Amino acid sequence: MTGAYAVVFGGLMLAFGALADRFGRRRIMLIGLALLGVASLATAFVATAEQLIAVRVAMGVAAAMTTPGSMALAFRLFADDGLRVRATTLISTVGLVGLAVTALAAALVGWGFARARRAGSPVDGRGEGGGEVPLDVGGGRGQRAD
Numbered sequence: 001m002t003g004a005y006a007v008v009f010g011g012l013m014l015a016f017g018a019l020a021d022r023f024g025r026r027r028i029m030l031i032g033l034a035l036l037g038v039a040s041l042a043t044a045f046v047a048t049a050e051q052l053i054a055v056r057v058a059m060g061v062a063a064a065m066t067t068p069g070s071m072a073l074a075f076r077l078f079a080d081d082g083l084r085v086r087a088t089t090l091i092s093t094v095g096l097v098g099l100a101v102t103a104l105a106a107a108l109v110g111w112g113f114a115r116a117r118r119a120g121s122p123v124d125g126r127g128e129g130g131g132e133v134p135l136d137v138g139g140g141r142g143q144r145a146d
Helices: 002-023 025-045 049-077 081-117
Strands: none
Touching: 002 025, 002 049, 025 049, 049 081
């Protein structure tokens, strides 16, 4: 699931940078931020692993849309090369820390939250609600959460 995000993000970042140069960095960045908000909200309604992967792909597209604009903004706001380097480093660091914290939070809370919902969805961790979603734990042997 995280791989879908990373592959799409890395693969489309250059393409969206070119689109941002052609159609406007602000426009592409705002569209990306809106898509990121919608995709983030959609994660609350995910019922299957396939839906989660699709949402993560949408998040990767959105992140690829916002990155060129944020980098261009750093170069536009800071005239001094030292400040530009610091701003670019900060943007990259925040992004990587966010990725690590998100992965950790998903590991600690994600499936437990799905089990706590008890809404009868296929992702409730016990297989109740119509189907069982295997977890990639223990070498991907499809072990259940409980």
